[in-house]
Amino acid sequence: METNKVPAVIIFAPVAGDAATLRALVEVEQVHVVLCRDKERFYALLNDSTLTAAVTEEGLAQCSLVELSGCLRRQPTWSDIPMLLLADAENRNIDTGRFARLSEIGNFTVLTRPATRLAIVMALRSALRTRRLQFDLRDQLHEMTDHAQQLELLVGERTARLEQEVLGRRRVEHALIEARRLESLGRLTGGIAHDFNNILQVIAGSETLLRMQLGSVVDPRLSRSLDGIRRATTHGATLTQQLLAYARRQPLASVVIDMQVHMDASLELLQDMLPPSVQVTLEIAPHIWPVFADPTQLDAALLNIASNARDAMDDVGAIAMYSTNWTLPDQMMPEAAHLVGEFVGILLTDIGPGMSEDTAGQAFEPFFTTKAVGKGTGLGLSQVYGFAIQSDGIAFIRRESAGLTVGILLPRSREEIGLVELNTTEERSDGLAGLRILYVEDNTDVAESTVAILQSLGAIVHLVYNADSARESDLSAIDLVFSDVMMPGQMDGVEFARWLAARHPNLAVVLTSGFMLSPERLHGLDVQFVRKPFVIQTINEAILQAIRKNAHGKRQAAT
Numbered sequence: 001m002e003t004n005k006v007p008a009v010i011i012f013a014p015v016a017g018d019a020a021t022l023r024a025l026v027e028v029e030q031v032h033v034v035l036c037r038d039k040e041r042f043y044a045l046l047n048d049s050t051l052t053a054a055v056t057e058e059g060l061a062q063c064s065l066v067e068l069s070g071c072l073r074r075q076p077t078w079s080d081i082p083m084l085l086l087a088d089a090e091n092r093n094i095d096t097g098r099f100a101r102l103s104e105i106g107n108f109t110v111l112t113r114p115a116t117r118l119a120i121v122m123a124l125r126s127a128l129r130t131r132r133l134q135f136d137l138r139d140q141l142h143e144m145t146d147h148a149q150q151l152e153l154l155v156g157e158r159t160a161r162l163e164q165e166v167l168g169r170r171r172v173e174h175a176l177i178e179a180r181r182l183e184s185l186g187r188l189t190g191g192i193a194h195d196f197n198n199i200l201q202v203i204a205g206s207e208t209l210l211r212m213q214l215g216s217v218v219d220p221r222l223s224r225s226l227d228g229i230r231r232a233t234t235h236g237a238t239l240t241q242q243l244l245a246y247a248r249r250q251p252l253a254s255v256v257i258d259m260q261v262h263m264d265a266s267l268e269l270l271q272d273m274l275p276p277s278v279q280v281t282l283e284i285a286p287h288i289w290p291v292f293a294d295p296t297q298l299d300a301a302l303l304n305i306a307s308n309a310r311d312a313m314d315d316v317g318a319i320a321m322y323s324t325n326w327t328l329p330d331q332m333m334p335e336a337a338h339l340v341g342e343f344v345g346i347l348l349t350d351i352g353p354g355m356s357e358d359t360a361g362q363a364f365e366p367f368f369t370t371k372a373v374g375k376g377t378g379l380g381l382s383q384v385y386g387f388a389i390q391s392d393g394i395a396f397i398r399r400e401s402a403g404l405t406v407g408i409l410l411p412r413s414r415e416e417i418g419l420v421e422l423n424t425t426e427e428r429s430d431g432l433a434g435l436r437i438l439y440v441e442d443n444t445d446v447a448e449s450t451v452a453i454l455q456s457l458g459a460i461v462h463l464v465y466n467a468d469s470a471r472e473s474d475l476s477a478i479d480l481v482f483s484d485v486m487m488p489g490q491m492d493g494v495e496f497a498r499w500l501a502a503r504h505p506n507l508a509v510v511l512t513s514g515f516m517l518s519p520e521r522l523h524g525l526d527v528q529f530v531r532k533p534f535v536i537q538t539i540n541e542a543i544l545q546a547i548r549k550n551a552h553g554k555r556q557a558a559t
């Protein structure tokens, strides 16, 4: 098979003299020429690189029209090889019918012999011209095909990118819907916990008072009952704390945390809590950023996650803790597709059975548990979630091929890691004897029991029911203000504390609440904070601390 790729004019002229003459004429046109000796070679040379074919009548006589037509039909759409046929004018061997059929099978031009040089050359040039136009067409077609392929590729790429974007957006939407659902659950939970806290405060306060009134008369049965009340209120208080954590209404004591130092300590904490058959490892990426969060709550979250892992692995297995920096969004952190900025991730992965998709969808809800009654409260992961969100981060569950990862992302702190404030050592053990306290509380039951407690500590208590009346009191005759936060009236406790800081900077202030509308408001205020419900020791300690700090501040101002 001839696979001639050089464009050439093909000459099929079995009579030797004809071939030479034709060749000489063609070569003047400065194109390549190929002579064929037989019809097989002639057929083979009729291909895409044929410029034109010149065939004499003797040549054509050797061909079968069927075969020739077959060769010419194989041409691509752009091609129609110009064919020159040199025939004798008065040939009796070829009837006109045969010539007429030639135009049906190909692009034939018939020149009668003897033809003049000029006629042949002109016919040849015309054929070459036609063929070159066909080649141009071919090139353009190729170019178009190339473009079409490139376009297809581009469309493919764009489609893939679009699909990726749609997927990403769907993920973000899903995260937002989920966040909204948990948010409304949080509001409900928070509301209940707030009221419940006040009730607990009254019960706890009354129990304390009862003990005081009974004094040293200890009837063991009575004492047992009182112990029961105390246990129940403590348990209740823990519960409301967990609920408030989920509702993101707990006052956070956020500080700048050095993650390297903190996580090392947390590792020990987890190791102490877990049985030796559960191995915990910690990996911290180099140059880990500090975060701004409440370290106690962070540890509570890590303990909650780790104890879940322990339960899932039936007390035998491994937990890998991993902490690293994240600049979001990042493809490797699809759960935070909706977050932008710098975060520190703390991921705990266990090798337990993992969660079903359904469980993962509900695990952050308060009271959702798959554990037996008495084993699970369903408040572990809800604390994790509430803490993370309240700290402007997120918590997420990642179902691994084996095991489960629970992760927390906390925002990077821009502040420097601060020095831990050292407590002054001056201890006052003489209670609150003679201390003049302005006590602000709107709930009369809570007020009644708390007043009694403060009085039992030796304080002189002046009670008002809201901040508005507190402002009208004679504040010069007061040593310390003890105020609830959530109160009706123009000001709540935090605003009142700000007002006091501006007008009566020498007054020590203690705030109390079980519930904060926006806990971050406490940030930057120089006040003591007591979580409701409080016990007598806590309130005593907080008041002393406030007075101590205040005196310290005043001494500093004097120097």
Ligand SMILES: Nc1ncnc2c1ncn2[C@@H]1O[C@H](COP(=O)(O)OP(=O)(O)O)[C@@H](O)[C@H]1O
Residues within 6 Å of the ligand: 304, 308, 309, 312, 350, 352, 353, 354, 355, 359, 363, 364, 368, 369, 370, 371, 375, 376, 377, 378, 379, 380, 381, 382, 404
């Ligand atoms: N590491 C884990 N592996 C498998 N399931 C888990 C894991 N952590 C949590 N869960 C599931 O999530 C549920 C909720 O957890 P949590 O809020 O801590 O409540 P509790 O531990 O009291 O059940 C668990 O009951 C359990 O079904």
Ligand SMILES: [Mg+2]
Residues within 6 Å of the ligand: 304, 307, 308, 378, 379, 380, 381
């Ligand atoms: Mg749990």
